[in-house]
Amino acid sequence: MISSETVKHVAKLARLKVSDNEVNEYSKQLSRVLEHFESLKAVNTEGVEPLVTPNPASEYRRVDEVVPSKEANTWISHSPDKIGNLVKVPTVVG
Amino acid sequence: MATMQKIKNHAEELASQIRDGSFKAVDAVESSLDKIQKKNSALNAIISTLNERALDRAQQIDKATTRNGKLFGVPVVVKDNFCVEGSQTTAGSKILKGFVSNYSATVIERLEAQGAVVIAKANMDEFAMGSSNENSAYGAVKNPWNEACVPGGSSGGSAAAVASEMAPIALGTDTGGSIRLPAHYCGVYGLKPTYGRVSRYGIVAFASSLDQAGPMARSVRDLSLAYDSVAGFDHKDSTTYTETAVDTYSKLTSNIKGKRIGVVTSHIENVDQNNKELITKAIDTLKSLGATVVEIDLPYTENSISVYYMIATSEASSNLARYDGIRYGVRAEGATLDELYENSRGLGFGPEVKRRIMLGTYALSSGYYDAYYKKACQVRRLIKNGFQAAFEKCDLIVGPVATSSAFKLTERSQDPLKMYLNDIYTTSINLAGLPALSAPIGIQKDGLPVGLHLIAKAYDEQVLLNVALSLEEALPGFERTAGVRG
Numbered sequence: 001m002i003s004s005e006t007v008k009h010v011a012k013l014a015r016l017k018v019s020d021n022e023v024n025e026y027s028k029q030l031s032r033v034l035e036h037f038e039s040l041k042a043v044n045t046e047g048v049e050p051l052v053t054p055n056p057a058s059e060y061r062r063v064d065e066v067v068p069s070k071e072a073n074t075w076i077s078h079s080p081d082k083i084g085n086l087v088k089v090p091t092v093v094g
Numbered sequence: 095m096a097t098m099q100k101i102k103n104h105a106e107e108l109a110s111q112i113r114d115g116s117f118k119a120v121d122a123v124e125s126s127l128d129k130i131q132k133k134n135s136a137l138n139a140i141i142s143t144l145n146e147r148a149l150d151r152a153q154q155i156d157k158a159t160t161r162n163g164k165l166f167g168v169p170v171v172v173k174d175n176f177c178v179e180g181s182q183t184t185a186g187s188k189i190l191k192g193f194v195s196n197y198s199a200t201v202i203e204r205l206e207a208q209g210a211v212v213i214a215k216a217n218m219d220e221f222a223m224g225s226s227n228e229n230s231a232y233g234a235v236k237n238p239w240n241e242a243c244v245p246g247g248s249s250g251g252s253a254a255a256v257a258s259e260m261a262p263i264a265l266g267t268d269t270g271g272s273i274r275l276p277a278h279y280c281g282v283y284g285l286k287p288t289y290g291r292v293s294r295y296g297i298v299a300f301a302s303s304l305d306q307a308g309p310m311a312r313s314v315r316d317l318s319l320a321y322d323s324v325a326g327f328d329h330k331d332s333t334t335y336t337e338t339a340v341d342t343y344s345k346l347t348s349n350i351k352g353k354r355i356g357v358v359t360s361h362i363e364n365v366d367q368n369n370k371e372l373i374t375k376a377i378d379t380l381k382s383l384g385a386t387v388v389e390i391d392l393p394y395t396e397n398s399i400s401v402y403y404m405i406a407t408s409e410a411s412s413n414l415a416r417y418d419g420i421r422y423g424v425r426a427e428g429a430t431l432d433e434l435y436e437n438s439r440g441l442g443f444g445p446e447v448k449r450r451i452m453l454g455t456y457a458l459s460s461g462y463y464d465a466y467y468k469k470a471c472q473v474r475r476l477i478k479n480g481f482q483a484a485f486e487k488c489d490l491i492v493g494p495v496a497t498s499s500a501f502k503l504t505e506r507s508q509d510p511l512k513m514y515l516n517d518i519y520t521t522s523i524n525l526a527g528l529p530a531l532s533a534p535i536g537i538q539k540d541g542l543p544v545g546l547h548l549i550a551k552a553y554d555e556q557v558l559l560n561v562a563l564s565l566e567e568a569l570p571g572f573e574r575t576a577g578v579r580g
Binding site for chain 2: 002006007010011013014015016017018022026029030032033034036037039040041043045048049050051052053054055060062070074075077078079080081087089090091092
C-alpha cells in the first residue's frame with residue numbers, strides 16, 4: 001500500500017501540485033498497479049544484465065563543426081514570460 | 095479554381111496521377127480538408143488543420159517541373175506530437191496549448207521531400223499515454239465504424255482519419271502499441287518499425303527507449319510507400335540504424351511460400367470469440383498460400399505489462415521534466431521557482447500523465463530503483479531473448495493485437511490497471527525493439543474490424559509487408575476502407 005505521505009513525497013520530487021483528492025486517488029491506484037508489479041519478483045533474474053535500450057545505437061559521431069542554426073529569439077519566443085531574449089523567472093537568490 | 099472531386103482512394107494511385115498531371119494536388123488537398131470539415135465534428139480526430147500551409151505547398155507541387163516523389167501531392171495527417179514548422183504542436187496536452195514549433199521533425203521533412211502535403215494534426219492521448227484515446231485534453235476520438243466505441247490509442251486520431259478517408263495516409267507513434275491498437279480497432283494497416291528505423295528527432299518524447307514513429311494506411315502498398323519515405327539513418331538521432339535508403343516497395347511480393355509462421359496457441363485461445371474466428375481464418379489462409387505454421391513459446395508475455403509500465407513511466411517522468419512553465423507551454427503563478435514548477439505542472443498535465451509521472455518518479459526514487467526499474471530492465475532482456483529463441487524456429491510471428499475489438503467509450507477509463515492490461519500483446523514488441531504490423535483481416539458480426547498482429551525480427555519490415563500483402567490479396571469479400579460513412 002502506498003501511503004498518502006509517500007504520494008505527497010513523490011509529488012514533491014516530481015514537482016507536481018496535487019490536491020487532497022488526487023492524493024487519495026493516486027494512493028489507491030498506484031497501490032493496485034504496484035501490486036501487479038509484484039509478479040515480477042517470481043522471475044529469476046540472477047546474473048541477467050539489465051537491458052536499457054533494445055537495439056545497439058549506431059557508432060555514428062557527427063563531425064564537430066559549426067553549422068547554422070535558428071536564431072536564439074526563435075527559441076525564446078516559446079516562453080510564456082520573457083523580456084527581449086531573456087526568460088523571466090521568479091527570484092531564485094533572495 | 096479547382097472543383098471538388100472525390101479524393102482517390104489510395105496514395106499510390108493519387109501520387110501517380112498527380113505526377114503525370116492528370117489530377118491536381120490542390121484538388122486532393124481541398125478534398126481532404128473538406129472531408130475533415132464534414133466529419134470531424136462527429137469523430138474529433140483532428141486537433142488543427144494546416145489549410146494555408148497545405149494549399150501553398152499543393153500549389154507549388156502542381157507547378158513543379160521535377161515531378162517525382164513517392165507521395166507526390168498526397169495529403170497526409172500527422173499525430174499532434176510531430177513538430178511541423180510554423181504550426182501548433184500540442185501532444186494532446188493542455189500544457190503545450192499554443193506552442194508553435196520553429197522547426198520540423200525529420201520525418202516531416204522526409205515526407206515533404208517526397209511531395210507529401212501535411213494537412214492536419216491528429217488528436218491523441220495526452221503525451222501518447224493511453225490505449226483508447228480518451229486521455230486527450232482535446233476530448234476523446236470516436237471510432238468511425240461505431241461512434242459509441244473508442245478508436246484505440248494513442249494514435250487514435252490518425253487511425254480514425256485514415257479509416258474515415260480524411261487522408262490516405264497518417265503518421266502515428268508507437269511506444270507500447272499506439273499505432274497497432276488503433277489500426278486494429280479502426281480497420282486500417284499500421285506499422286511500428288524496428289526501434290532505430292525511423293528518426294525520433296522533432297517528435298515529442300514519451301519513453302525514449304520505446305518510442306518509434308510509423309505509418310497508417312488503407313492498403314499495404316500505401317503503407318510501404320509511407321514507410322520508405324520516412325525510414326532511414328538521421329544524424330540528429332544517434333539511435334537510428336545506419337541504413338540510409340530503405341526500399342520495401344520495390345521488393346513487395348505476395349509470394350509467401352515456405353515462410354515459417356510462429357504461433358502461440360494460448361494467445362489466440364485467450365481472445366474474444368469473434369476475433370479468434372477471424373485470426374484462425376487468416377492463419378488458415380496463410381497456410382493455403384504455402385506458409386508453414388510452427389508452435390512457439392514466448393515465456394515472458396505475462397510479465398511484459400509490468401515491465402513496460404515500469405520502464406515507460408520511469409522514462410516519461412524524466413522526459414516530461416522539461417514541461418516546467420519556463421521555456422514553453424502553460425505557466426501558472428508561483429512565489430518561488432519550485433512553486434511555479436509545481437503549479438504549472440499541476441495545472442497543465444491531465445490525470446493519466448500525472449499518474450504515470452508519479453509512478454515513474456516512485457520507481458526511480460531512492461531505495462526503490464533496484465526493486466523496480468533495474469528488475470524491469472533485467473526481465474526486459476529475458477523478453478528480448480525469448481523472441482530471439484522464437485525466431486530461430488520461424489520467420490515471423492502472428493497473433494492477436496488485443497484481447498477484443500474496439501470497446502465502448504468510458505467502459506474502462508475509470509480503471510487504469512484494466513486499461514494497462516489491454517496492452518498485453520503489444521508492449522513486449524517495443525521492449526524488444528522489434529517491428530510489428532497490424533493488418534485488417536475482417537469485420538465481426540457487430541460491424542467492428544479485427545486486425546492481425548504480425549511480428550518480425552529486427553529490421554525485417556519487408557516480411558511483415560509481404561505477408562500482409564498476401565492476406566490483403568487473398569482474403570475475400572472484405573471492404574478494407576471504413577468509408578462506411580461516405
